[in-house]
Amino acid sequence: MSHIEAQEAEAGVGESLPDRAPQKSVRRQMLAEFWFYFSENKGAVIGLCVFALVVIIALAAPIIAPHSPTLQNRDALLIPPFWEDGGRLSYLLGTDAVGRDILSRLIFGARYSLFIGVIVVVIAVSLGIAVGLIAGYVGGWVDTVIMRVMDIILAFPSLLLALVLVAVLGPGLTNAMIAIALVLQPHFVRLTRASVMAEKQRDYVTAARVVGAGPIRLMVVTILPNCLGPLIVQATLSFSNAILDAAALGFLGMGAQPPTPEWGTMLAEAREFILRAWWVVTFPGVAILITVLAINLVGDGLRDALDPKMKRS
């Protein structure tokens, strides 16, 4: 800033104070700003639309699904989608080996998959960030102990460990989710710890300490927001991992139990028909793909929109 500008600034003080908007609209303004930067990223907007669509479908499943997801129709085994020879309009995406409507199962399955993804990511992220923050900030033997435990968890193949945990806890969707969350959580611990250790050395953290900020404030208010970028991306990737792992556990009989129309379980059940009836495997796979892709796109956009360095004045 030049001297002239500085003088002008001093002269202008008090005259041109910006209008203070009432407290209420501050949040709305922040939201508008966030949306402005988020909408710059077209991929992220598309992802968000698709994700919103999946959420709506999941919420409205009983209304839009043409059939019950568990109703078996003995007259309609392995019917192809309606545009293929032998397809019926009442079964738009065909039926599976026991005559259940695939479209209805996919619609209801969205509920399970989203539920699994959300719960697993929430557990893994919150636990991982808390533990990683402590390890990175406190350091010393606390850090050593925590990181060695995490190394032990990471040393096992994740699916195997999840399998062991479910075997101990007992099969079922809830236990499968807990197991997957525990298996995914070391990644968040490591990521958080590494970022915290790097940020802790920066001068602005020291400045906050000189000003009197306590350890909790330093960890949560000063350091954590600066570590969020990689965590958001990792969280969105874990969302897809969670869905896939839950599917794998379902396939082994340790996750969602058979009549449940969970996408992974459907995929696993239909594996033997991959050559005879492509639609039984393809549609659950496509559903997983679209959802996961949408979430990853949203995560990408979220990271950019939340990074102040990408902002212009």
Added chain:
Amino acid sequence: MTAIVTAKNLSQIYELKRGMFAKPLALKAVKETSFTVEQGETLAIVGESGCGKSTLARMLTMIEPPTEGELTIDGIRIAEASDSDLKRLRSIVQIVFQNPYGALNPRQKVGAILEEPLKINTSLSAAERRERAEKMLAEVGLRPEHYGRYPHMFSGGQRQRIAIARAIMLEPKILVLDEPVSALDVSIQAQILNLLAELQERLGLTYIFISHDLSVVRHVATRVMVMYLGRPVEIAPVEELYANPLHPYTRALLAATPAARPGRRGARQRLTGELPSPINPPTGCAFHPRCPYADERTKRERPELTQHGKTMVACFAVDEGRLPPPDAAVVETPEPRA
């Protein structure tokens, strides 16, 4: 004039771990340093990298407690201070860092950065905090609309203004300036130095100005403390130090300062050798391996700071009167010209 900071035999020793079984090494970054800072003055601390300037700053701002010695700030002894005293001290001593790019939280808007000290230490309402922050922005030469911007939108000089504004939000009495202008352009340096001078006058601040730039120090300081390997070797009023440097190290430092007119620089005294490792410092006077006036005594005994006129200096050669007057020292080693 009263002393606002009194340091007595202040030491900071870092332990360097060497694996699980080896004995840790002791790195003495600052050793038995004693000095006082008077209210309203600017004490400049100069010395080459690794001499303990920044460690001293960290002790003064209570980022690290001294391992040994006694530090009294505004009548409060740090070692025995209660929690409420420490809280009070936080608002008495503040710091401005060297690098304006790392000193501001990139996730916080300027307003939030300025309001944070108030949020933690006072019970002002949000509106009052905002008012104070906007006033402070004007005071350091920024505009009110900068309140809602992020640090990366500013230039280095502007960021340093923000850092200064944050440091004086709590109306401190002492500001520790850890090389506040060395990361800035020369033209910006002058602006920041002027701002600091202006603030000092208006708010009655005491500055502890750490620098390695002797031309800047000459411009801002009232007294100068020259440090070498963790110890002060010379403490003198600024005119005295530049006109009549006593310690051989001070002379070498001054001789190494780039001059605006090269013709006037004349001969220069060259120092040979490197700064010794603070892990394994030389015996006696730490400067003796590089000192042209060293003798047997300096290798065995360590000189203490003693008064010589207005100057305090730690050098046997000065004590014994062996040292030539400063001009003679300059003429002694004429530079060969091609």
